[in-house]
Amino acid sequence: MDREKAILVGIELQKDKGSIEASMVELALLAKTAGAQITGSITQNKAKPDLKYFIGTGKLEELIQIVKQTGANLVIFDNDLHPSQERNLEEVLGIKVINRTELILDIFAQHAHSHEGRLQVELAQNQFMMTRLSGKGTLLSRLGGGIGTRGPGETKLEQDKRKLRYRISLLKEDIEKIRRSRVTKRSARISSGIKNLSLIGYTNAGKSTLLNVLTKSNVLAQDKLFATLDTTTRKLYISADKSVLISDTVGFIQKLPHQLIDAFKATLEEVTDSDILLHVVDASSPDMEKQMDAVYGVLEEIGAISKPIITVFNKMDLVKGTIPKDISERYKPYVEISARDKNGLDKLKNCIETFL
Ligand SMILES: Nc1nc2c(ncn2[C@@H]2O[C@H](COP(=O)(O)OP(=O)(O)OP(=O)(O)O)[C@@H](O)[C@H]2O)c(=O)[nH]1
Ligand SMILES: [Mg+2]
Structure with missing residues (x-):
C-alpha cells in the first residue's frame, strides 16, 4: 500500500458505545503504519448497520463527496463489513474499500521478514480469504457438493476454495515443521534449568x-x-x-x-x-x-x-x-x-x- 490516499470511516453501533474515538485514532495510526496518507475521516452513530452499504444513505452521500474532493483511492472501515457490503460500496465509490482486519494483515505482510513470519502471514491471509469466499458462496454451496458438482462443471468458486484449502494445508505443514524444531530447542533450554x-x-x-x-x-x-x-x-x-x-x-x-x-x-x-x-x-x-x-x-x-x-x-x-x-x-x-x-x-x- 504505497502512499495511498485513504479516508477512514467508523460507525459506532449501539452495542459498542463510547469506543469509537480511541478506535479511530488507532485506525489512523494503523493506516499510517501501512503507508497510507489520510485525507479524511467520517464517523457515525447508528443503531444497526445498513444492509446494503453498512453506513446510512446520508453518510454515503457525504463519503462520495469527500472521495471526489480529496481524490482518495482507498476507504478503510473500522468495522467488519460483509464482503457484499464492501463490493456494493466499491461499486458506488469506484475505489477500493477494506476493513481493519485487512489493514492489519497488510501491515503484517509488510513487516514479515523471516521465513516463518512470512509463512504465518500467508496462512492468515489465506484463512481470511477463505472466510470471504464462504460469505459470497452461501447461495452456491446450498446446492451441495459431492457427485455432479466436481470436475469441469465445478464452479469457479469451488475451484478457488479448493486451491485455497490446499495452500492452507501446505502452509500449516511447513509451519508445523518449524514449530517442531523450535520445541526441540526449547526443551533443551528447559532441561538446562x-x-x-x-x-x-x-x-x-x-x-x-x-x-x-x-x-x-x-x-x-x-x-x-x-x-x-x-x-x-x-x-x-x-x-x-x-x-x-x-x-x-x-x-x-x-x-x-x-x-x-x-x-x-x-x-x-x-x-x-x-x-x-x-x-x-x-x-x-x-x-x-x-x-x-x-x-x-x-x-x-x-x-x-x-x-x-x-x-x-x-x-x-x-x-x-x-x-x-x-x-x-x-x-x-x-x-x-x-x-x-x-x-x-x-x-x-x-x-x-x-x-x-
Ligand atoms: N517516551 C518514551 N518512549 C518510549 C519508551 N519506551 C519506548 N518508547 C518509544 O515507543 C515506541 C515503540 O517502541 P518499541 O520498543 O518499538 O515498542 P514495541 O512494544 O516493541 O512495539 P511493536 O513491536 O510494534 O509491537 C518507540 O518510538 C520507542 O522509542 C519510554 O520509556 N519512553
Ligand atoms: Mg517490538
Missing part, C-alpha cells in the same frame, strides 16, 4: 526498546505498530551470578484478527512456555487500561492467562507522578520504568529475582 521470560504487551508499548536496554541488543524499535513480528531471545543477567533468557515478541491490539492469532500460534508458543511474563504497558496512553484488557484477552485465547505476570508500567518519563494507587494495586506485582531513560531497570531486575 535456565528460566524463560517473555515480554508481552500492546503494540508500541516499548517491548523491543526494553529488551534492547536490558540486554544491550539492537532489535528494531520504532514508533510504528507491529514493528516486531519475530521472536528474539537474549540472555539477561539479573544479578552477578544469575541469568535468565528473555524474549521479545509480537505485540497485541484491540480487535486483533482471529486469523492472525491462529496463524501465529507457533510464535506465541514462546509466550505459553515462559516461566514469567513481563507485561509491558504504555503508561502514557489515555487508553492504558483498555489496552491492558486487550492483552489479557489474547493471553486468555492462547491459554497463557494463568502464567505469573509482572506488570511493567513503561514510558513513565511521559507521566506526571506515579500510577494512581487504585489502578496499580490491581496489577501487582508491578514496577514503573522508563525504557527510554533507563529508569527503574534495577527495580525490575530485583522484582524478577524475587519472583523466581
Whole structure:
C-alpha cells in the first residue's frame, strides 16, 4: 500500500458505545503504519448497520463527496463489513474499500521478514480469504457438493476454495515443521534449568526498546505498530551470578484478527512456555487500561492467562507522578520504568529475582 490516499470511516453501533474515538485514532495510526496518507475521516452513530452499504444513505452521500474532493483511492472501515457490503460500496465509490482486519494483515505482510513470519502471514491471509469466499458462496454451496458438482462443471468458486484449502494445508505443514524444531530447542533450554521470560504487551508499548536496554541488543524499535513480528531471545543477567533468557515478541491490539492469532500460534508458543511474563504497558496512553484488557484477552485465547505476570508500567518519563494507587494495586506485582531513560531497570531486575 504505497502512499495511498485513504479516508477512514467508523460507525459506532449501539452495542459498542463510547469506543469509537480511541478506535479511530488507532485506525489512523494503523493506516499510517501501512503507508497510507489520510485525507479524511467520517464517523457515525447508528443503531444497526445498513444492509446494503453498512453506513446510512446520508453518510454515503457525504463519503462520495469527500472521495471526489480529496481524490482518495482507498476507504478503510473500522468495522467488519460483509464482503457484499464492501463490493456494493466499491461499486458506488469506484475505489477500493477494506476493513481493519485487512489493514492489519497488510501491515503484517509488510513487516514479515523471516521465513516463518512470512509463512504465518500467508496462512492468515489465506484463512481470511477463505472466510470471504464462504460469505459470497452461501447461495452456491446450498446446492451441495459431492457427485455432479466436481470436475469441469465445478464452479469457479469451488475451484478457488479448493486451491485455497490446499495452500492452507501446505502452509500449516511447513509451519508445523518449524514449530517442531523450535520445541526441540526449547526443551533443551528447559532441561538446562535456565528460566524463560517473555515480554508481552500492546503494540508500541516499548517491548523491543526494553529488551534492547536490558540486554544491550539492537532489535528494531520504532514508533510504528507491529514493528516486531519475530521472536528474539537474549540472555539477561539479573544479578552477578544469575541469568535468565528473555524474549521479545509480537505485540497485541484491540480487535486483533482471529486469523492472525491462529496463524501465529507457533510464535506465541514462546509466550505459553515462559516461566514469567513481563507485561509491558504504555503508561502514557489515555487508553492504558483498555489496552491492558486487550492483552489479557489474547493471553486468555492462547491459554497463557494463568502464567505469573509482572506488570511493567513503561514510558513513565511521559507521566506526571506515579500510577494512581487504585489502578496499580490491581496489577501487582508491578514496577514503573522508563525504557527510554533507563529508569527503574534495577527495580525490575530485583522484582524478577524475587519472583523466581
Ligand atoms: N517516551 C518514551 N518512549 C518510549 C519508551 N519506551 C519506548 N518508547 C518509544 O515507543 C515506541 C515503540 O517502541 P518499541 O520498543 O518499538 O515498542 P514495541 O512494544 O516493541 O512495539 P511493536 O513491536 O510494534 O509491537 C518507540 O518510538 C520507542 O522509542 C519510554 O520509556 N519512553
Ligand atoms: Mg517490538
